[in-house]
Amino acid sequence: MRVLxxxxxxxxxxxILLPVVVLVVFSFQDGRLPVPPFRGATLKxxxxxxxxxxxxxxxxxxxxxxxxxxxxxxxxGFMAASGLARVALPGTLAMRALLIAPMTVSYLIIALGLxxxxxxxxxGPSLLTTGIGHVVINLxxxxxxxxxxxxxxxxxxxxxARDLGAGEWQVLALVSAPMLAPALAAAxxxxxxFSWDEFIxxxxxxxxxxxxxxxxxxxxxxGLSPKTNAIGSLVFLVSVAITVTLEFTLFRKARx
Amino acid sequence: MGIExxxxxxxxxxxxxALLWTVAFFVLPFAAMVWISLGHLDGREMVPGPDxxxxxxxxxxxxxxxxxxxxLQITLIVTVISVxxxxxxxxxxxxxxxxxxxxxxxxxxVLPFWTSYVVRSYSWALVLGQKGVVMTALVGLGLLDxxxxxxxxxxxxxxxxxxxxxMLLTLxxxxxxVQLSPNYARAAEDLGASRFQVIRLVILxxxxxxxxxxxxxxFVLCIGDYITPQILGGNNELTLPQLIMxxxxxxxxxxxxxxxxxxxxxxxTLAYAACARWLKMERV
Amino acid sequence: xxxxxxxxxxxxxxALAPTAQAEELNALIWCDHADPALLExxxxxxxxxxxxxxxxxxxxxxxxxxxxxxxxxxxxxIDAVDVHRAVERGLLAPLPAAEMATADYFPQVVMAANNxxxxxxxxxxxxxxxxxxxxxxxxxxxxxxxxxxxxFSGKYDGRIAVYDYYLPVEGIVGLSQGIATRDLxxxxxxxxxxxxxxxxxxxxxxxxxxxSQTALATGEVDVLVGGGEWLTAVxxxxxxDLDWTIPAEGGLLWAQSIAVLKDSKKxxxxxxFVKYITSPEGQARLATSSCYWGMPANRKAGAQLxxxxxAVLRWDEQDDYLxxxxxxxxxxxxxxxxxxxxWTEMLQN
Numbered sequence: 109m110r111v112l113x114x115x116x117x118x119x120x121x122x123x124i125l126l127p128v129v130v131l132v133v134f135s136f137q138d139g140r141l142p143v144p145p146f147r148g149a150t151l152k153x154x155x156x157x158x159x160x161x162x163x164x165x166x167x168x169x170x171x172x173x174x175x176x177x178x179x180x181x182x183x184x185g186f187m188a189a190s191g192l193a194r195v196a197l198p199g200t201l202a203m204r205a206l207l208i209a210p211m212t213v214s215y216l217i218i219a220l221g222l223x224x225x226x227x228x229x230x231x232g233p234s235l236l237t238t239g240i241g242h243v244v245i246n247l248x249x250x251x252x253x254x255x256x257x258x259x260x261x262x263x264x265x266x267x268x269a270r271d272l273g274a275g276e277w278q279v280l281a282l283v284s285a286p287m288l289a290p291a292l293a294a295a296x297x298x299x300x301x302f303s304w305d306e307f308i309x310x311x312x313x314x315x316x317x318x319x320x321x322x323x324x325x326x327x328x329x330x331g332l333s334p335k336t337n338a339i340g341s342l343v344f345l346v347s348v349a350i351t352v353t354l355e356f357t358l359f360r361k362a363r364x
Numbered sequence: 365m366g367i368e369x370x371x372x373x374x375x376x377x378x379x380x381x382a383l384l385w386t387v388a389f390f391v392l393p394f395a396a397m398v399w400i401s402l403g404h405l406d407g408r409e410m411v412p413g414p415d416x417x418x419x420x421x422x423x424x425x426x427x428x429x430x431x432x433x434x435x436l437q438i439t440l441i442v443t444v445i446s447v448x449x450x451x452x453x454x455x456x457x458x459x460x461x462x463x464x465x466x467x468x469x470x471x472x473x474v475l476p477f478w479t480s481y482v483v484r485s486y487s488w489a490l491v492l493g494q495k496g497v498v499m500t501a502l503v504g505l506g507l508l509d510x511x512x513x514x515x516x517x518x519x520x521x522x523x524x525x526x527x528x529x530x531m532l533l534t535l536x537x538x539x540x541x542v543q544l545s546p547n548y549a550r551a552a553e554d555l556g557a558s559r560f561q562v563i564r565l566v567i568l569x570x571x572x573x574x575x576x577x578x579x580x581x582x583f584v585l586c587i588g589d590y591i592t593p594q595i596l597g598g599n600n601e602l603t604l605p606q607l608i609m610x611x612x613x614x615x616x617x618x619x620x621x622x623x624x625x626x627x628x629x630x631x632x633t634l635a636y637a638a639c640a641r642w643l644k645m646e647r648v
Numbered sequence: 649x650x651x652x653x654x655x656x657x658x659x660x661x662x663a664l665a666p667t668a669q670a671e672e673l674n675a676l677i678w679c680d681h682a683d684p685a686l687l688e689x690x691x692x693x694x695x696x697x698x699x700x701x702x703x704x705x706x707x708x709x710x711x712x713x714x715x716x717x718x719x720x721x722x723x724x725x726i727d728a729v730d731v732h733r734a735v736e737r738g739l740l741a742p743l744p745a746a747e748m749a750t751a752d753y754f755p756q757v758v759m760a761a762n763n764x765x766x767x768x769x770x771x772x773x774x775x776x777x778x779x780x781x782x783x784x785x786x787x788x789x790x791x792x793x794x795x796x797x798x799x800f801s802g803k804y805d806g807r808i809a810v811y812d813y814y815l816p817v818e819g820i821v822g823l824s825q826g827i828a829t830r831d832l833x834x835x836x837x838x839x840x841x842x843x844x845x846x847x848x849x850x851x852x853x854x855x856x857x858x859x860s861q862t863a864l865a866t867g868e869v870d871v872l873v874g875g876g877e878w879l880t881a882v883x884x885x886x887x888x889d890l891d892w893t894i895p896a897e898g899g900l901l902w903a904q905s906i907a908v909l910k911d912s913k914k915x916x917x918x919x920x921f922v923k924y925i926t927s928p929e930g931q932a933r934l935a936t937s938s939c940y941w942g943m944p945a946n947r948k949a950g951a952q953l954x955x956x957x958x959a960v961l962r963w964d965e966q967d968d969y970l971x972x973x974x975x976x977x978x979x980x981x982x983x984x985x986x987x988x989x990x991w992t993e994m995l996q997n
Contacts, residue, residue: 109559110460113456113460114460116452116453116456117453117456117457117460117461117469120449120453120473120530121472121473123527123530124472124473124475124476124527124530124531125472125475125476126491126497126498127476127479127484127487127488127491127527128475128476128479128484128487130487130490130491130497131479131483131487131490134490139886140865140883140885140886141862141865141866141886142490143490143493143495143496143497143866144495144496144497144500160684161684162682162684184381184382184385185382187378187379187381187382188378188379188381188382188383190378191374191375191376191377191378191379191380192375192378192379194371194374194375195368195371195372195375197372197375197376197379203379203383206383206386206387206391207382207383207386209386209390210386210390212580212584212632212636213390213394213584213629213632214584214585214587214588214589214605214628214629214632215588216588216590216605216608216625216628217394217397217588217625217628217629218390218393220397220608220612220621220622220625221390221393221394221396221397221625222389222393224393224396224397224400224618224622225392225393225396227715228396230717232716232717232720240389241389243385243389244385244386244389244390247382247385247386251382276374301477305480305481307481307482307590307591308590308591312612315699315701316674316699316700316701320480321480321481321482324480324482324483325482325591326679326682326702328482328486328595328858329679329856329857329858330679330682330857330858330938330939330940331857331858331861331882331938331939331940332858332861332862332865332883336483336486337483337487339480339483340479340480340483340484340486340487343478343479343480343483344476344478344479344480344483347478347479348475348478351478355471407981407982425989425993426993426996427989427992427993427995427996427997428992430996431996434996489859489862490862493862493863493866493868494866494867494868495866495867495868513806513852515868516852516853516855516863516868595859598852598853598854598855598859599812599853599854599855599995600853600854600995601995601996602992602995602996607992610988610992612708613704613705613708614704614705614707614708614814614988615705615707615708615985615988616707616708616710616711
């Protein structure tokens with residue numbers, strides 16, 4: 109059983125890591141085809157992506173949309189969770205269900221609905237509309253994480269602060285938010301990750317300024333080259349670096 | 365005004381923005397989509413309904429109705445295989461790996477999350493091709509006489525999906541496993557259960573809610589995905605999202621795309637109803 | 649309180665909105681026009697930024713235009729055979745025919761009948777090439793490629809890829825059945841259904857440009873139906889065995905035109921862009937664009953291309969090719985829908 113367990117672990121890790129390893133290795137391929145045989149290493153493809161203005165613009169756009177939409181989603185989710193956690197409102201259950209509903213719907217459906225509504229309203233596709241779409245998918249996530257994190261302890265502290273004369277915003281900003289810092293950070297981090305990597309909403313709701321996944325998609329459709337491997341590897345390595353840094357600083361402290 | 369009334373008013377005011385956002389950018393667009401799906405395209409003109417013409421076509425034209433079956437089959441196969449692969453992995457990490465290595469093992473198990481999702485599918489396309497790493501290695505080692513066709517088949521789509529969902533499910537099942545008290549297993553062992561019996565009769569049922577939540581998420585994400593089948597499937601069969609994107613991209617037929625989306629939504633709702641009693645969506 | 653929230657939300661979202669640039673030209677294009685090597689000289693010369701958006705298929709392009717606000721778009725690239733469809737919808741502005749470089753064009757691709765309506769010019773051809781049979785000459789017998797019958801002979805079953813665009817491929821299958829592209833109507837579609845499905849059964853995949861290139865370049869498949877110089881040229885350095893030909897039954901001539909949108913708010917700049925694209929320099933850059941290559945419509949571009957580039961483009965053989973190739977089918981809306989339905993059914997079969 110023991111040997112079997114380790115064999116299974118190794119086999120599954122090989123399966124999980126295989127495409128990433130291949131991706132990174134062939135991003136150094138000296139030649140246009142990112143398949144075996146490996147013809148030697150070059151940094152040419154990295155140089156090309158770094159000087160590709162569309163790609164770099166897309167990178168910036170993705171960052172902007174991810175941070176912007178996550179901030180809005182976190183803010184809305186935090187307020188809603190605080191509101192629902194403190195008192196039993198009529199229809200609390202229904203409200204919670206409504207707020208969580210977008211999580212159970214395919215992104216494609218959300219994207220298509222928004223696209224048609226914006227068309228009807230005469231709003232052209234842009235990073236703004238994409239950001240709105242990303243708030244829709246991230247709001248349920250932020251809400252449910254924060255709602256689950258708000259225990260009795262939390263409610264009592266908030267109540268105490270109010271009894272001592274703290275205003276509503278003071279309670280939220282000075283009492284509730286610091287107590288929930290780990291959950292807030294986790295929700296924000298998850299939202300950024302989802303938004304950063306989201307394709308179909310961004311694909312249908314952008315026009316000239318596109319996000320990175322959309323730009324990668326058009327790269328894929330306009331010519332085979334290890335450039336795609338290079339940008340994929342670069343994003344991967346940078347994201348892993350950020351995650352590991354967070355893991356060892358922010359979350360380690362938060363977990364204690 | 366009593367304290368409770370004030371609290372209620374303030375609570376409602378806090379919830380309101382999120383509710384308004386959800387109604388404006390989720391409920392309303394969805395309602396609009398349902399309405400549009402009841403119209404149809406005449407030449408290049410959109411004719412408002414209501415008529416059920418699109419739905420009639422979806423269920424009578426083989427090219428469209430087969431999309432429902434293709435999507436359902438792929439999604440079910442993927443969900444079952446992913447759960448079957450992920451459960452033991454999560455269990456091994458949670459119980460077999462020494463505690464100090466656990467977080468590292470978990471991180472390794474989900475590492476590819478941090479590649480771009482479009483790139484991940486593309487990478488599988490390179491890995492699975494006739495000249496790809498897998499076939500080259502298998503033929504080189506003498507395990508195969510000639511490369512086997514995997515790329516551009518349903519198998520490639522399934523592999524691409526399973527890869528992603530094994531990671532997702534390993535996470536959800538792992539977090540479920542570590543919350544279990546070891547006392548259950550010990551009690552069962554004290555009562556004379558073999559290790560295998562402990563797993564099958566005690567631990568497995570206790571992780572069912574986590575498994576079902578993960579499986580439902582897998583179902584939703586898998587059945588609505590366009591990229592993976594489009595990149596890996598070689599257009600040898602079309603899933604619902606591919607059909608929807610064909611209506612949009614090539615033909616500009618919004619009513620038909622909307623109708624197909626409503627059908628997709630109905631499938632997800634059915635799946636939700638089927639596993640609703642195990643789901644705790646707030647705890648995802 | 650809600651006001652504050654909405655203000656905060658608005659502020660964040662406003663930050664997401666695209667920042668204002670100097671002057672911008674919005675172009676609805678095919679991917680070859682997105683190449684910075686093509687756009688940058690124009691941008692520098694006029695101190696403007698060219699925004700591009702790709703689309704596939706005329707129907708989708710027209711939908712994008714109809715769903716935009718008037719003035720959103722300045723220029724568009726469109727299938728030469730579909731210019732009339734755009735003119736009928738009142739989308740295009742007349743072009744000053746006298747200022748166009750068409751006198752320097754290959755005469756066969758001026759296509760005045762397609763680019764003008766009632767004597768008014770609305771678009772000019774900019775690039776052309778062929779949808780035909782591309783193949784790996786190291787892996788197939790080039791003699792076999794001289795007839796479309798080979799595709800149905802069983803000899804290359806499982807080694808064929810089909811380019812995922814219904815118009816040219818249904819046109820080619822029509823040619824294999826002796827149906828000229830202009831005769832491809834509802835009745836003819838019935839006749840090509842069986843051979844089209846047989847082609848699908850014989851092929852490994854139906855794929856877009858890159859997947860087709862990958863498959864051909866890596867030996868996944870050896871024959872590509874619908875391919876041509878536009879697909880093999882960029883891979884020439886990698887694998888010189890990739891070749892293409894126009895079989896005895898003929899091939900399809902694709903030609904793309906460029907036009908100025910009627911509602912453009914920058915008609916002068918848009919016209920300058922059209923002139924740049926059709927100038928010998930613009931034509932040479934467009935012909936060798938990173939996305940795909942194709943013959944420049946303007947013969948004078950030849951002076952800007954080197955011998956290797958010309959060889960890859962088959963510069964010297966154009967007279968023969970042009971004589972044997974047929975234009976894309978020009979279906980009416982109903983036939984177009986039927987052709988797409990047939991295509992979807994083929995994919996799903």
